Amino acid sequence: MKIITSLLAGASLALVASMSSAASTGNTLATVDPEADRLALQAFFQKRFPQVELDDYANGIYALDAASRAQWEEMEEFPPYEFDIEAGEEMFNTPFANGKSYADCFENGGMGIRQNFPYWSDEQDRVVTLELAINQCREANGEKKLKAKKGAIAQISAYMASTSAGNIIDVKIPNDKAKAAYLDGKAQFYSRRGQLNMSCANCHVQGVNIPIRADRTSATLGHVTHFPVFRSKWGELGTLHRRFGGCQNNVRGTPLKAQGKEYSNLEFFMTYMSNGLEVNGPGSRK
Amino acid sequence: MRKNIRIKHALLGLILAGASTVAVADADLEAKGKALYLNKKKGNCIACHMINDPDAKLAGLQGPPIVAMQARFPDKKQLRAQIWDATVKNPKTIMPPFGRHWILSEDEIDAVVAYIYKF
Numbered sequence: 001m002k003i004i005t006s007l008l009a010g011a012s013l014a015l016v017a018s019m020s021s022a023a024s025t026g027n028t029l030a031t032v033d034p035e036a037d038r039l040a041l042q043a044f045f046q047k048r049f050p051q052v053e054l055d056d057y058a059n060g061i062y063a064l065d066a067a068s069r070a071q072w073e074e075m076e077e078f079p080p081y082e083f084d085i086e087a088g089e090e091m092f093n094t095p096f097a098n099g100k101s102y103a104d105c106f107e108n109g110g111m112g113i114r115q116n117f118p119y120w121s122d123e124q125d126r127v128v129t130l131e132l133a134i135n136q137c138r139e140a141n142g143e144k145k146l147k148a149k150k151g152a153i154a155q156i157s158a159y160m161a162s163t164s165a166g167n168i169i170d171v172k173i174p175n176d177k178a179k180a181a182y183l184d185g186k187a188q189f190y191s192r193r194g195q196l197n198m199s200c201a202n203c204h205v206q207g208v209n210i211p212i213r214a215d216r217t218s219a220t221l222g223h224v225t226h227f228p229v230f231r232s233k234w235g236e237l238g239t240l241h242r243r244f245g246g247c248q249n250n251v252r253g254t255p256l257k258a259q260g261k262e263y264s265n266l267e268f269f270m271t272y273m274s275n276g277l278e279v280n281g282p283g284s285r286k
Numbered sequence: 287m288r289k290n291i292r293i294k295h296a297l298l299g300l301i302l303a304g305a306s307t308v309a310v311a312d313a314d315l316e317a318k319g320k321a322l323y324l325n326k327k328k329g330n331c332i333a334c335h336m337i338n339d340p341d342a343k344l345a346g347l348q349g350p351p352i353v354a355m356q357a358r359f360p361d362k363k364q365l366r367a368q369i370w371d372a373t374v375k376n377p378k379t380i381m382p383p384f385g386r387h388w389i390l391s392e393d394e395i396d397a398v399v400a401y402i403y404k405f
Contacts, residue, residue, distance in 0.1 A: 196382040207380055212333050212346040
């Protein structure tokens, strides 16, 4: 009995010890160091799963769990998001009523630019995500905003991501205001929320690849690379902020507004953590 | 004398009846605890804790398995306190504070304790 007890105590101590090394680089504007945070998070996962190549984290839980990877690879043979990319492409290329189109709003005609989103905008005094930019483009051209979580916006975003496949995520933090947005995202990630009192980090750093019933939680490293995502549970495509809302519901919290400043800051933090990984969206997940 | 024996028998009967009422109450409490353990919308303990009960299929492994409970928690109150708010002992635990956040009622926590204390 004593052996069991001490084994259990030992295991939980080890988890706590390794946990505290994942986010040890400051939580004030003066002390936070995004690049050190990123390297610490990478080092944490590489120590925990030494056999997994860094690039493979773009494949989410399938980088870590061989059994579910086989099923996923089968699913990807006939990707469930294929028609969404086509629909997105068609919308992307259809001119607005004023004769202009999405291509006029983006650098390089909107092709191959997914890796630069989200970015900090001094002009707008906020983080701009790709989906926000798509809607801003519409409004600037006299069109109505699209709903932020699914449908057309996800399809257009999916098409734009698909033109960026293989590009390296490269989110920049140009000044202290951007750093403050990053810090807010980091704080959200590590703060406990909801009646269940859980943080993003609880499941996606601390509890990664450990079963919750039959499911395993994915590593946050690489979380953003494959969005928008076709999720079997949804039976359709959805944006990253839709997924954030789902997670927050799961912990019995109150989802925040999709494309609002809070979730955009969270996306900014998470995407910075995945700097250096390849864009591989849209993706499919269970 | 005969009267005395009758009284003794009656008393014995009362005691036995009392004991079986307690046993039934215990079994009821344990059954209630088991239902809470398995219910996704209530305790959902099964999401993270393995338990050697044939009805607890595909239990998760995020938390320690429910084994040797009496050895690990010689004082039942410690176990109850752990369910009520596990962050007291370990601030970094993932386990939700079932009592502090009113996820389960006080009676429901008692039921869960009764159920898992057998394992």
